[in-house]
Every structure is written in C-alpha cells, then in structure tokens.
Amino acid sequence: MLLAAHDMYGSVVAQMGNPSAETPPMADKMMKMFRYFTWFMQMSGIAAITYGGGKFAWEKWGGGGGSPKMVANAMLGGAVATSGGTIMNSVVGS
Template sequence: MSMILLTALHDGLPVLHDYTVHAQVGNPSPEAPPLSDKITQMTSYLTWFVLLSGVTSIVFGGGKFAWEKWNGGTLTAPKQIAGAMVGGAVATSAGTIMNAIMGG
C-alpha cells in the first residue's frame, strides 16, 4: 500500500511543481483601508485624552501633596504623582513604538 502511495506522490510532484511556478501573484499597490481617516481621527482624540488626563493627574497630585504637607497628614500624593509619571512614560513610549512598527 505504501509503495502505491509513494508512486502516486512521485508521479504527481512535477505537476505540483509546474503549477506553483506559473501561479505567481503580482505586486499589489498599497491602499488605505476603508474608514482609515475616522480611525486616525479617533486615535488623535484618544492621544489628547491621555495627555490631558496625565497632566490633570499630576496637577491634582501636586495640589494634594501640598495639602497633605500643610496639614501634616500621611503623604500618599507622591505615589500618585509617581504613578502619573510612569503612566505618561508608558503612554508616550507606546506611541513611539507604534510609529516605529507602523512606519509612520
């Protein structure tokens, strides 16, 4: 049974080889996908929202830090400010990495 299978494969390989040589695909030109302008606009809005929320968080944390220092309470605001800075660094590097990957 295996000899019949090997013979069939041996006889069929030149046909497959000829088919793959002649079945070539042309070089397609790049084209923007549908609604890509809307996706770009949404990404711009999200970028501005991330920047605005980061700046707001740092300003709020600074005010909270001053209030805690003035009242002599426990200092929890430095953690909030550090978290906002780390979040901003992650958000900024994510955009840079995506631009590098997407070739923009």
C-alpha cells in the first residue's frame, strides 16, 4: 500500500513541472504609486523640518520650547520613512 502511494505521489509530482515566475497584474502601476508615496514622504519631511526650524528661530525671541521636539519628531519620522522605503525595495526589488 505504501509503495503504491509512493508511486502515485511520484507520478503526480513529475507531471506538475517547474512553474516560472511572473510579475503580478498591475505591478507597474503599484510601483508608480509607491514612488509617489516616497516623494510625498520626502517632501512632507522636508516641509516639517523647515517649519520646525522656522518655529525654533521664532521661539528664540518669544520663549516656548515646543520646536526642538517638533524638529526631533520630523527627523524621527524621516528615518522611519526612509527605512520603510529601503525595506520595501529589498522585498519587492526592481
């Protein structure tokens, strides 16, 4: 019985063949969307750091202390966004 099951399994596996890799449907449009998101993240990070720097300079004369935290958060967000893009590129690949 085991010999018959083994022979049947071997013949089924031999008929399956070796599948080839294909790109998924709409992969080019998804990569275009990811590139747009990457640009959006970069531009929003630059805007946040610029705004935080301007507020930092404004607070020099008026007091307050929220801008160093704002600049640090913008830099941390940029680091997370940058590492997310690197991980995405290594997983998806070009």
